[in-house]
Structure formats: C-alpha cells, structure tokens
Amino acid sequence: MLARSGAETAAISAAALLGALVLFGAFVALRGLSPLEVYAALFLGAFGTWFSIEQTLTQAAPLMLTGLCTALPARAGLLVIGGEGALVVGGVATVLVGATLAGWPPPLAVALMCMTGALAGGLWIGAAGALRHWRGVNETICTLLLNYIAIAVMNHLVTGPIRDFAQVLKPASWSIGERLMIGELPGTSVHWGLAFGVVACLLTWGLMRHTTFGFAVDILGGNVRAAQMAGLPIGAMVLATCFVGGAAAGLAGTIEIVAVHGFASSSLVVGYGYAGILVAFLARQNPLAVVFVAILLGGISASGGLLQRRFGLPDAATLVLRGLLFVAVLAGNTLYGRFKIFRPPAA
Amino acid sequence: MTEAPPAVEVLGMTKRFGDLLALDGVSLALAPGSFHAVLGENGAGKSTLVKCIMGYHRPDAGRVLVGGREWAIGNPRQAHRLGFGMVYQHFTLVPSMTVAENLVLGAEDLPAVIRWDEERAKIDAFQRRMPFAIDPARPVATLAAGEKQKLEILKQLFLGRRILILDEPTSVLTPDEADQILKAMRELTEEHRLTVVLITHKFREALGFAREVTVLRAGRRVGGGLVKDLTRDDLARMMIGSASIPDPAARQATASRAIGLEVESLNVLNDKGTVAVRDASLRVHAGEIVGVAGVSGNGQRELVEVLARQREPASGAIRVGGAVYARTRAEMRRHRVFVLTDEPLRNACVRTMSVAENLAFRNFDDRRNTIGGWLVSRRALRAQARALIERYRIRTPGPQARLETLSGGNVQRTVLARELSEDVAVLIAQNPCAGLDFAATAEIRARIMGARNAGAAVLLISEDLDELLELADRIVVMFEGRLVHETSRETADAHTIGHYMASQP
Ligand SMILES: Nc1ncnc2c1ncn2[C@@H]1O[C@H](COP(=O)(O)OP(=O)(O)OP(=O)(O)O)[C@@H](O)[C@H]1O
Ligand SMILES: [Mg+2]
Numbered sequence: 001m002l003a004r005s006g007a008e009t010a011a012i013s014a015a016a017l018l019g020a021l022v023l024f025g026a027f028v029a030l031r032g033l034s035p036l037e038v039y040a041a042l043f044l045g046a047f048g049t050w051f052s053i054e055q056t057l058t059q060a061a062p063l064m065l066t067g068l069c070t071a072l073p074a075r076a077g078l079l080v081i082g083g084e085g086a087l088v089v090g091g092v093a094t095v096l097v098g099a100t101l102a103g104w105p106p107p108l109a110v111a112l113m114c115m116t117g118a119l120a121g122g123l124w125i126g127a128a129g130a131l132r133h134w135r136g137v138n139e140t141i142c143t144l145l146l147n148y149i150a151i152a153v154m155n156h157l158v159t160g161p162i163r164d165f166a167q168v169l170k171p172a173s174w175s176i177g178e179r180l181m182i183g184e185l186p187g188t189s190v191h192w193g194l195a196f197g198v199v200a201c202l203l204t205w206g207l208m209r210h211t212t213f214g215f216a217v218d219i220l221g222g223n224v225r226a227a228q229m230a231g232l233p234i235g236a237m238v239l240a241t242c243f244v245g246g247a248a249a250g251l252a253g254t255i256e257i258v259a260v261h262g263f264a265s266s267s268l269v270v271g272y273g274y275a276g277i278l279v280a281f282l283a284r285q286n287p288l289a290v291v292f293v294a295i296l297l298g299g300i301s302a303s304g305g306l307l308q309r310r311f312g313l314p315d316a317a318t319l320v321l322r323g324l325l326f327v328a329v330l331a332g333n334t335l336y337g338r339f340k341i342f343r344p345p346a347a
Numbered sequence: 348m349t350e351a352p353p354a355v356e357v358l359g360m361t362k363r364f365g366d367l368l369a370l371d372g373v374s375l376a377l378a379p380g381s382f383h384a385v386l387g388e389n390g391a392g393k394s395t396l397v398k399c400i401m402g403y404h405r406p407d408a409g410r411v412l413v414g415g416r417e418w419a420i421g422n423p424r425q426a427h428r429l430g431f432g433m434v435y436q437h438f439t440l441v442p443s444m445t446v447a448e449n450l451v452l453g454a455e456d457l458p459a460v461i462r463w464d465e466e467r468a469k470i471d472a473f474q475r476r477m478p479f480a481i482d483p484a485r486p487v488a489t490l491a492a493g494e495k496q497k498l499e500i501l502k503q504l505f506l507g508r509r510i511l512i513l514d515e516p517t518s519v520l521t522p523d524e525a526d527q528i529l530k531a532m533r534e535l536t537e538e539h540r541l542t543v544v545l546i547t548h549k550f551r552e553a554l555g556f557a558r559e560v561t562v563l564r565a566g567r568r569v570g571g572g573l574v575k576d577l578t579r580d581d582l583a584r585m586m587i588g589s590a591s592i593p594d595p596a597a598r599q600a601t602a603s604r605a606i607g608l609e610v611e612s613l614n615v616l617n618d619k620g621t622v623a624v625r626d627a628s629l630r631v632h633a634g635e636i637v638g639v640a641g642v643s644g645n646g647q648r649e650l651v652e653v654l655a656r657q658r659e660p661a662s663g664a665i666r667v668g669g670a671v672y673a674r675t676r677a678e679m680r681r682h683r684v685f686v687l688t689d690e691p692l693r694n695a696c697v698r699t700m701s702v703a704e705n706l707a708f709r710n711f712d713d714r715r716n717t718i719g720g721w722l723v724s725r726r727a728l729r730a731q732a733r734a735l736i737e738r739y740r741i742r743t744p745g746p747q748a749r750l751e752t753l754s755g756g757n758v759q760r761t762v763l764a765r766e767l768s769e770d771v772a773v774l775i776a777q778n779p780c781a782g783l784d785f786a787a788t789a790e791i792r793a794r795i796m797g798a799r800n801a802g803a804a805v806l807l808i809s810e811d812l813d814e815l816l817e818l819a820d821r822i823v824v825m826f827e828g829r830l831v832h833e834t835s836r837e838t839a840d841a842h843t844i845g846h847y848m849a850s851q852p
Pocket of ligand 1: 388389396752754782
C-alpha cells in the first residue's frame with residue numbers, strides 16, 4: 001500500500017524512538033544513574049560485540065514471528081494481540097507431536113513439528129477471526145482471553161497429563177529428545193529460528209506487497225464498505241490473515257521447543273507474544289520492517305543482563321523501556337498528516 | 348449576534364500542492380452582509396480557497412484582511428475567533444445528543460461546568476431571532492437532513508460566527524429544503540447580520556440567492572460580478588472556458604425485453620433494526636433506466652446497500668439476468684454488475700490508497716492486470732490509471748497520488764471511471780451527479796444513457812427529480828420503504844410524483 005510517504009513514516013518512528021529514549025533516560029536519572037552511560041551499555045549489550053549480536057539475533061527470532069501475528073491481521077483492519085497464546089499453543093502442539101516421533105529421521109520430524117505448531121497457532125488465532133467475522137466478537141478482547149486460556153491449558157498439561165516427572169526444577173512436559181533438536185546457524189551460536197523468522201517476514205512481505213491477495217487485504221483494511229462493494233470474500237480474508245498470523249506465532253512456539261527448550265514449560269511464557277504487538281506497531285504492520293524492529297527490540301532484551309550486572313537496574317528495566325516505546329509509538333500515530341512538509345505528493 | 352459582520356478582504360491567495368498550482372492569486376472582497384457565490388468546475392480550487400481562509404491550509408502567498416486589518420490565520424480556531432464559520436456538505440453534529448447540546452458543545456472555550464438553564468434560555472432567545480427554529484430537546488438522530496443542515500448553520504450563528512462559508516451545503520438536501528435555507532440566509536445578509544460565501548455547483552442557487560459571484564477555473568479567478576448582470580450562460584462560459592459540453596445522449600430505441608435486474612419482495616432493516624425497505628418488487632429490463640424517486644431517508648440508501656453487498660436483506664430475492672444473484676465477486680464480474688453509490692469516499696474508496704489502486708478495485712485480479720494471475724502488476728495498474736484519468740478527465744497530480752488529495756468531484760469521477768469504463772450489463776447508480784460540476788454532470792448523464800443504449804439495465808436512485816425525468820424510462824416513487832407509485836416516461840409528471848414523494852395520496 002502506498003499509504004504513507006516513507007519519509008513521514010521514518011521521521012515519525014524515529015521521533016517516537018527518541019521520545020521513548022528521553023523518557024527512559026529520565027527514569028534512570030531518577031535512580032541516580034547517568035542516562036548516557038546506561039545507553040552506552042545498552043548499545044554494548046545489544047550490538048557491541050559479536051557475542052551480544054548473537055544474543056540479540058536469538059532474541060529477535062521469535063519476535064519476528066510474533067510480530068507477524070499482530071501485523072498481518074492489522075492489515076485487514078483487525079487488532080489481534082494473541083501472539084502469546086498462539087506461541088504457547090504452537091509449543092504445546094509441537095511437544096505432543098514431537099514426543100511421538102522419536103524414531104523418525106530428524107529433518108522429517110522437524111518439518112512435521114513446524115507444521116504442527118503453525119497449524120495449531122493458525123487455528124487458534126483463526127478461531128478468533130472466525131468469531132469476529134461471523135459472530136461479531138471483538139477480536140482484541142477475544143485474543144487477549146485466548147492468551148490466558150492457552151497458558152492455563154499448558155499449565156494444566158505440564159502439571160499432569162504430559163508431565164515429565166524426571167524434571168524436578170519446575171513442571172515441564174515430556175521432551176522431544178535431543179536428537180530432534182535443531183542446532184545453530186553454521187559458525188554462530190544463533191539458532192535456526194532466525195532464518196525461519198526472516199524467511200517468514202520476507203514471504204509475507206511479498207504476499208502483502210505483490211499479490212492480488214495482499215491488494216485485496218489492503219482494500220479491506222482501508223475501508224470495509226469498499227471491500228464489500230468490490231465483492232471481495234471478506235470472511236475468507238479475515239480468516240486467512242488471522243490464520244497466517246497465528247501460524248507465524250505458532251511457529252515461534254515450535255522454535256522455542258526444537259531450538260531452545262526441548263520441552264514445554266512456563267519458560268514459553270516470557271512475553272514474546274506481547275513484545276510482538278510492539279514490534280508490529282513500530283513496524284507499522286510492514287512485514288519487512290518487522291525484521292528490523294524485532295532486531296532492535298531483541299537488542300533491548302539482550303542487554304537486560306548487562307544493565308542488571310553493571311548498574312543494578314532490575315531486569316524489568318528493559319520492560320519499562322519497551323513500555324515507553326509502545327506509548328511513544330501510539331502517541332506518534334496521532335501525528336500522521338500533521339506535518340505539512342510531508343503533504344505534497346510526488347507528481 | 349446583533350453586531351454586524353466585519354468587512355473581509357482576501358488578497359492574492361496562492362496555494363501549491365507539490366507541482367500543482369491549486370490556487371493562483373485569487374482575491375475576494377466581502378462587504379458586510381454580502382452573499383457571495385463561488386463557482387467553478389471540479390478541482391478548480393474552491394475548497395482550497397476557503398480552506399486557506401479558514402486556516403486549514405497555509406497559503407503560499409496571500410493575505411486576509413478582517414475589519415481592515417491583516418490577520419495571520421494559522422488554524423481554524425483563530426479563524427473562528429475572527430468570526431469565520433464553516434458548514435460542510437457532510438454533517439459534523441453528534442447524532443446521539445440533543446439539538447441544545449450540539450449548539451452549546453461547539454464552543455471552543457467551553458466552561459468546566461455548563462449551566463443548562465442559562466444555556467437553554469440563551470438558545471430560546473437566540474432561536475426567536477432566527478428565521479428558522481428547531482426544538483432544542485430533540486436528539487439530532489431524529490432530525491431530517493434538511494433540519495440537520497439548518498442546525499449546522501444555527502450552530503455557527505449561535506457560536507457568534509458571522510462570516511459563514513458553506514462548501515456545497517445543499518447536496519444532501521432536496522431542492523425545497525435548499526431553497527428554504529438559502530432564503531433564510533439571504534434574509535440574514537439583507538439585515539446585515541451575516542456575510543455568506545456559498546460554494547455550489549448549482550447555477551440556480553447562485554443566481555437565485557447570491558448577490559455576487561466569483562468563478563474559478565484551474566485555480567484562477569476567471570470572472571464574476573453582480574448576479575443581476577449575469578446569466579446562466581455567462582457563468583457556464585466562464586466556468587468551462589472554450590471547452591464544450593457534451594450533448595445529452597439521445598435515447599435510442601432498445602429492442603430487448605430481457606430482464607436485467609429483478610428484486611422481489613425485498614425487505615431490509617436499517618441500522619436501528621426497523622424496516623427500511625418494505626416488500627419492494629421491481630424489474631429493470633436490459634436497455635432501460637428505471638428511476639427511483641423519493642425524499643432521502645425513505646429507504647433508498649438501504650436498498651442500494653443491499654444491491655452493493657454492504658447490507659444483508661431480511662428477506663426477498665435478487666436476480667440478475669434471470670439467475671439468483673448472490674453478490675459475489677465472481678457473479679459481479681460474470682453478470683457485469685456495477686454500482687455508483689452516494690458518498691464515494693465512505694462507500695467505494697480507500698482514501699489512503701492511490702488513485703491507480705482505487706481505479707483497480709474491480710479488476711486488479713484480472714488476467715491483464717496481473718503477472719501469472721496472482722501477482723499484481725503495478726505497471727499495468729498505472730497504465731490503466733493513466734488511460735482512465737485521461738478519458739474521464741480526473742484532475743490529479745498523477746496515478747500515484749493518494750485519493751484523499753483529490754477534490755470531491757474528482758473522487759467522484761474516479762469512482763465513475765472505475766464503474767463505467769467496462770462493459771456494463773447492470774448499473775445501480777445513486778445520485779451519480781451529486782457534487783459534480785455541470786459539464787461533468789452532463790457528461791455522466793450521457794454516459795449512463797450510453798450504457799442504457801448499449802443494453803445495460805440501469806437502476807437510477809436519485810433525489811434530483813429533474814435528473815430522473817431526463818434519464819428514466821420508468822419512474823417509481825419510494826416512500827417509507829415502499830414503492831408506492833409507478834409511471835412510465837410518457838406519463839410522468841413532476842407534480843404527481845412530488846405528491847407521492849411527500850406522502851401517500
Ligand atoms: N491535500 C492536497 N494535496 C494535494 N493536492 C490537493 C490537496 N487538496 C486539494 N488538492 C488539489 O487541488 C485542486 C483543487 O482542489 P479543490 O478541493 O479546491 O477543488 P474544488 O474546486 O473544491 O473541486 P470540487 O468541486 O470537486 O469539490 C485539485 O486538483 C486537488 O487535487
Ligand atoms: Mg470542493
């Protein structure tokens with residue numbers, strides 16, 4: 001969509017980022033720290049060394065996928081915040097299937113698990129889309145509640161039916177086994193999830209930017225009445241965007257299992273889904289921008305440890321920064337069209 | 348409100364949008380109590396002129412003098428403070444609130460606590476001095492279009508604005524309602540209580556009510572003067588210059604009696620859940636224009652919405668070419684059904700998409716606009732847009748311009764280009780010429796007639812009885828959701844139709 005001039009988007013996003021940084025600077029100054037030093041450390045922790053870059057990219061991988069979970073339905077005019085739940089559902093489904101695949105050749109098993117996770121997440125958010133389209137249920141509230149349900153279901157499963165009692169630290173599910181875990185990208189300590197995330201973003205970008213489907217979704221997101229008049233299959237489009245978005249988040253759940261944990265537990269619920277909402281908004285629902293925003297936010301999370309060690313800032317400090325970013329972005333959205341220099345369209 | 352409006356002078360107003368010179372040194376003198384009409388073809392710069400005066404746009408050059416002094420008007424608030432008020436084609440009232448609340452809440456410096464008894468007394472006193480009054484206790488949602496537009500004007504006056512700028516205020520009104528309002532405005536100007544600037548496409552309104560006229564073309568003042576020295580032809584010539592107006596297309600005899608569009612026992616509910624269309628049955632033959640007359644708000648909108656798939660019918664059947672019509676995209680395409688609705692920005696366009704994209708809503712997935720059937724070819728869309736922009740004379744900076752930067756009439760033309768450019772078998776058109784200048788109106792009517800002559804079944808829903816009498820082969824009258832009267836072109840008579848429009852006989 002040619003919706004907004006690129007310069008305007010870039011300028012406003014940058015202004016929002018700057019605004020959030022200033023506010024966060026005030027926050028750390030209140031704690032008696034020097035904002036500049038904190039930011040220097042933040043940068044160091046995120047991008048300063050090869051090791052921190054690897055950390056950042058590892059964090060960014062799931063954020064790309066959960067970012068899509070909000071970004072895609074938003075293109076069709078829906079505000080979906082169910083990435084967290086879809087990720088959990090995808091992770092649990094992955095374990096359920098993966099635990100039965102012990103003897104399978106790993107590539108096949110991994111492919112099956114990816115499809116399972118994506119399918120589960122897709123159906124999860126797709127259900128919200130269906131409720132929205134055919135029953136008029138508000139998709140935002142619905143997906144929020146679905147998050148709680150997903151987490152509760154997982155907790156129930158890992159404390160009972162699929163609990164692995166060999167794991168003593170906290171309740172956890174059966175493992176898929178070391179053999180089915182996927183490793184790191186060659187020459188790095190970044191797991192393959194990054195490739196999944198980048199490829200998913202590129203594919204959806206192509207889908208939205210260049211296909212007739214993407215064009216139709218832009219009409220729907222821009223004006224439902226125009227879409228109705230054009231005879232577009234609105235229900236199917238709502239379902240499809242929700243399904244693909246949910247599938248991306250579900251895939252993030254799969255990756256958390258096959259690349260990181262090997263089993264489902266409360267470590268799946270670390271806020272990737274919610275951070276994905278922020279990613280989508282910062283990226284203005286553009287799948288290509290999601291890649292870069294996810295890396296930026298991944299960097300902020302990755303540097304949390306360093307901030308804690310060096311300045312004694314609580315781990316939640318990066319959450320504060322994230323929250324401030326979100327508020328700044330939402331505030332920034334009200335600024336579109338306010339600046340005359342961006343008005344004249346190119347002839 | 349007893350104070351007379353100040354004299355206003357607008358000098359050398361100039362405004363560029365990118366490469367487009369939308370306004371080129373336009374001046375306007377408004378003596379206290381003048382009634383000034385601004386005419387001009389679509390995209391001439393009328394709205395831009397008043398938006399510059401009101402501070403919505405920052406002009407590139409030009410000054411505004413109020414009461415002999417120059418003021419820099421940077422935003423609408425400042426314009427309001429100087430006494431400027433603006434009334435638009437669309438309503439800006441809050442429907443769920445009462446008339447009194449709407450009057451009071453428009454104020455910019457609203458006190459923290461509103462003393463309603465005082466305000467009500469003020470409103471009563473105010474309404475006594477006005478040529479029209481509306482019961483302050485009524486919720487706005489229950490007002491008819493004419494009453495709402497009156498209230499918009501009352502609100503401006505109540506807020507102490509004495510230079511009123513009206514941008515096509517009558518396009519939502521019946522001619523009677525429009526006359527009534529304009530007459531009242533004229534009286535207020537004659538008593539020197541108000542200065543009025545009226546943007547309109549209707550010569551009748553300019554000649555009948557204004558005292559002075561300014562005509563714009565391509566951003567320039569090309570003529571004007573006192574109304575008493577001007578005729579309709581003078582104005583028309585000034586507006587379009589040397590361009591010629593297309594002749595009305597002749598009605599040709601069409602042989603086929605095949606049924607194009609058929610509606611049977613259709614019942615439709617409106618948003619509030621009450622019946623808006625009641626048991627409507629109607630047939631439109633190929634090569635025929637069936638006109639639906641009626642005062643707005645008698646179910647026409649809901650009828651069109653059902654045909655345009657923007658609303659589900661409660662019961663009844665719709666058939667196209669003899670087959671049940673389920674209103675899918677495939678069927679729209681197979682039966683070549685096209686729709687021109689009211690309010691194109693609300694109903695038929697995406698304002699943030701480009702002109703080229705908006706022109707492609709019907710056919711972006713056609714073979715010729717895609718690569719391999721599923722990749723949109725931007726190049727094909729641009730080529731299509733360039734051709735349509737040329738053929739329909741859409742004034743736009745280019746195919747890539749966002750639709751919302753087009754003037755109202757050019758948005759309308761964009762939709763017309765999209766819906767009329769292909770081979771049409773069934774056309775549903777609602778007020779297709781609202782907001783178009785007279786040349787464009789003639790052109791569009793000619794195109795609709797052309798479609799009919801080529802065998803299209805046309806359902807023309809219009810509040811403009813003259814339009815129906817000119818175009819329709821048959822006219823049915825819609826009143827309170829029912830089709831209450833039908834007459835053929837030969838026996839049609841404005842008086843009888845008007846009678847049925849107003850009430851049942
Ligand atoms: N925000 C904008 N950005 C770019 N171009 C604009 C913008 N607003 C108006 N224009 C252009 O300026 C020209 C004049 O537009 P304007 O709205 O003043 O026309 P108008 O005389 O009111 O026409 P109409 O009768 O169709 O309402 C048009 O060509 C339009 O495309
Ligand atoms: Mg205009």
